Amino acid sequence: MSNPPLRRRVSPAIPPAAPRRVTIREVADLARVSIGTVSNVLNNPFLVAPVTRERVLGAIAETGFVRSTAAHQLRGGKSRSIGVVILDVANPFFTEMVRGAEQALRDEGYVLVLCSTDESAERERHYLRLLEEQRVAGVLITPAERELDALVALAGRGIPTVLLDREAGGHALCSVTVDDVRGGELAAAHLFELGHRRIAFVNGPSSIRQCVDRRRGARRAARQLGLVPDEAVVELTVPALTIEHGEQGTERLLQVTPRLDAVMCANDLLALGVLRGLATAGIKVPDEIAVVGYDDVAFASMLSPALTSVRQPKFELGVAAAELLLEESRSHAHEHREVRYEPELVVRASSQAAPHPRTAAASSARRRTQS
Amino acid sequence: MSNPPLRRRVSPAIPPAAPRRVTIREVADLARVSIGTVSNVLNNPFLVAPVTRERVLGAIAETGFVRSTAAHQLRGGKSRSIGVVILDVANPFFTEMVRGAEQALRDEGYVLVLCSTDESAERERHYLRLLEEQRVAGVLITPAERELDALVALAGRGIPTVLLDREAGGHALCSVTVDDVRGGELAAAHLFELGHRRIAFVNGPSSIRQCVDRRRGARRAARQLGLVPDEAVVELTVPALTIEHGEQGTERLLQVTPRLDAVMCANDLLALGVLRGLATAGIKVPDEIAVVGYDDVAFASMLSPALTSVRQPKFELGVAAAELLLEESRSHAHEHREVRYEPELVVRASSQAAPHPRTAAASSARRRTQS
DNA sequence: GTGAAAGCGCTAACAT
């Protein structure tokens, strides 16, 4: 494994001087027309005589001219980029949503400017400012910031903004969500039904709404069974919803809570970390401890053991958000809407010793509702 | 599971009229200064008297003014965005690289414009054009296009371009790569050592260089053992490196190739799909068929069975690429460099029936070489 | 069908 360092050097084909940008002016000169005509072949080709058009096209090709969005936009054109602000690029839940949004937006000629805040409100503010300076045509965002005022203001300044996986709570914004309270309830209820009476909830920071809601759901499930939430659901808060924090959290959990028979995680990344931590500690899942995750990301079903999780329609969330955004950007006299999906529990091996792991809600219809 | 549709309607707080953008002019008027002064508090605050500065800042806050990147850039300012073009946002390999690049670039004040081509050369061209129109400060790209000419031209037009996970092959471009031939060789050699004499290689399209190289490596491994590559390595080509195609590919594989004892996959996503397909078909891994993946993404070690894979320094690749880009954008008299990493085989349960799955190369140093 | 010219919002050089 000790390869000698590779030495390779590519001689620069371009002279050290910074290349000057080709402008419409040079194209015009080369084609011997006015810049207005060049602009026309770019924007209204049919207004230009075929011969002239060809000449101009030739000049464009020859010079390598590429029009400047800056100048275009300044002169009144609309931007073709949409800011997408998410909590974590490394989380498949978000990337699936992004894929949905991208698919819906690409056909309309938009590019996505993807910003990952890593759950930092400060970084979120930074990115939002940059996006606004760029006059993006819209913003899709899963806020890290608890307060939505800045987003309402952003929308007020003419940048259509749609909340991704976060409800507007009375604010004048469109949103696409999944019922996280219900999801948390499904997960916890499942563990209680299995007979567990004291479950650990590995959760993220309370600044993240999803975490708060899932916790509420878990406690609701406890209450409904006549249990005392504070006793039935023991919460361990980790700084971020990542594999690493799930793994580290597990160590703390095992120290603090000696007798533990079930762990519920705020998302699948944490659950993966927890599974890892438990494996390291030599604890068998589900025989000794049951584990459930949240999101049902692609790899959940193939983990060892297969992970019980709460499924969310990730791709659809992205598509729906993109559609709301397009709608909003087309008509300013638009009423804000909240699209809401229902989560679905998918039971697998990690939460049951049963020999035949099956999908509990396999045939249940996922329901999409909106107002 | 049949919840009644939610009805909720948020009344618009903003009047239907499209809000007009606040310009520097209005801020100046409100603060009773000239636009030049406003510009100065924005760009050279120290040149402005504290009293005036406060007044202007107040006016900015009051009006909600946000400077236009378009006008700024037009006037000669540099863009603060960097285009990142990857093959697939849903692939953890790429998102890890992106995270590395983001971390390195964020501190310098850049935002990433993330474009996922889904391995389509056409979409790549489309995105590159948009990025160039935006005059991005640079481009990091894993090309879907086989030819690099367009990228060399792009760099020639003044947009620093760095290849991600693709070598320049004599072209005047910087690149960051991992030795994929070696990686393919490691994976195949491992299977041959296990005694398998006929392995299936589930590979992506040959337009993707990674696929070509890994294949070459596999065939080289065969040759080194005195085997006939065409017989020892049976290739199945799937349209894209995704879980879905891995799963579908497995079905075809099982029909076409009756006696099969090992499968090597061009990446972990495919391998995950293959594992799924085999599980569906009731075939035991590794007892009946051994499986190895490529990339060693985060979930590989936790799959059932844990996946043997070829590890690549994903995050570091992103960081290194970002650094090359920054270097190139700072000095135009810059010599292109090729940074190259070595891959590392990580043996786990999916390729051995051994009771104690261990990391084979756990202690081997990852070596970074560059010219 | 083509050209001339105004101006988008801003920065920077120059005046005051």
Next chain:
DNA sequence: ATGTTAGCGCTTTCAC
């Protein structure tokens, strides 16, 4: 310390 002004590259009337 602040104001004035000339463009940056383009689109878009409006003449010709």
